[in-house]
């Protein structure tokens with residue numbers, strides 16, 4: 079048996095890759111490697127490192143009550159029935175969670191799936207037809223673009239957070255699906271949701287809001303931007319990843335009972351990929367209760383993010399787009415971003431590198447994701463590091479810095495033409 083296995087590995091290694099694959103692998107290598115350094119693999123963080131890389135915004139990944147709920151469910155249910163959720167029926171931790179989450183977000187019902195990626199791809203794929211225009215904010219998450227592709231529909235991108243740009247496009251292409259993120263994952267900007275909804279409603283468009291980075295964070299109890307803005311009744315679907323504030327793995331589509339049921343039985347990832355496990359669902363249920371109850375974490379998150387953003391701004395970093403716990407240093411080219419990453423990591427500060435295709439070309443950045451457990455000492459150390467490296471990383475030469483300085487020099491109105 080072992081001999082047969084070894085033989086198959088050997089013959090696999092002997093397989094000759096055709097040029098259509100070798101070309102792609104070569105393109106990947108050229109993109110990701112700079113003078114032998116890997117763009118996404120820097121230093122291994124030591125125990126003293128300040129980690130600004132996690133989407134666990136309320137620091138729930140080790141919450142004892144949540145872990146205990148999961149352990150109990152594992153003991154009782156093991157890994158449950160391993161199958162697609164189309165065969166799920168009756169009450170369960172998961173169904174209970176869906177109904178409670180929907181109420182929390184002021185909507186009627188919800189359908190959980192395997193990830194935020196599956197929620198977005200599956201939703202757009204199942205609601206847009208090939209002749210449906212899909213109006214996406216230019217910064218909308220990649221999964222929403224992928225769903226549009228999967229539907230065979232036309233993507234009609236509008237300028238970031240610009241309802242006038244959206245309206246112009248709708249006038250040209252007609253009724254369709256309007257897609258926005260509540261908080262944008264690279265810039266940390268917040269969607270002007272009311273303006274977007276008003277435009278979308280004027281033309282009878284369907285509205286999808288990705289609440290991945292806002293669920294648990296925005297609103298008195300973390301109900302997300304849609305409910306906190308009083309817009310839940312005017313929006314057709316919210317989606318979210320449960321890998322951010324929920325500190326787990328999973329995704330969800332929230333909306334009317336009829337439409338979320340439709341999603342569950344029509345979207346391809348929901349049908350053709352197995353559902354989540356019972357202890358994960360038990361974890362979601364307890365996490366929702368923790369998120370709703372522990373307001374202090376949300377307040378601390380806001381305090382931490384405001385403190386760091388203000389200090390970075392004082393140091394002349396252009397963090398003007400951030401209105402949330404996501405704060406990015408927009409270094410520009412990939413070479414400049416490597417320099418920035420290495421300078422930060424050498425001093426024990428770890429952020430996440432974002433480059434094309436996660437950003438536009440030459441808009442690469444290092445993203446800091448702030449969480450509620452960061453101490454003032456860690457934030458001050460981060461600020462000190464950012465102060466010290468400005469010359470080394472040529473921060474005053476970045477396009478983002480120059481744009482900001484020009485804006486400050488000319489004043490807001492004169493720079494409208496620059497945007």
Ligand SMILES: Cc1ncc(COP(=O)(O)O)c(C=O)c1O
Nearest residue numbers: 193194195219263290319320321
């Ligand atoms: C805005 C947004 N939507 C969706 C996703 C996908 O979520 P998941 O990681 O659960 O697949 C992400 C994660 O990167 C995200 O930032």
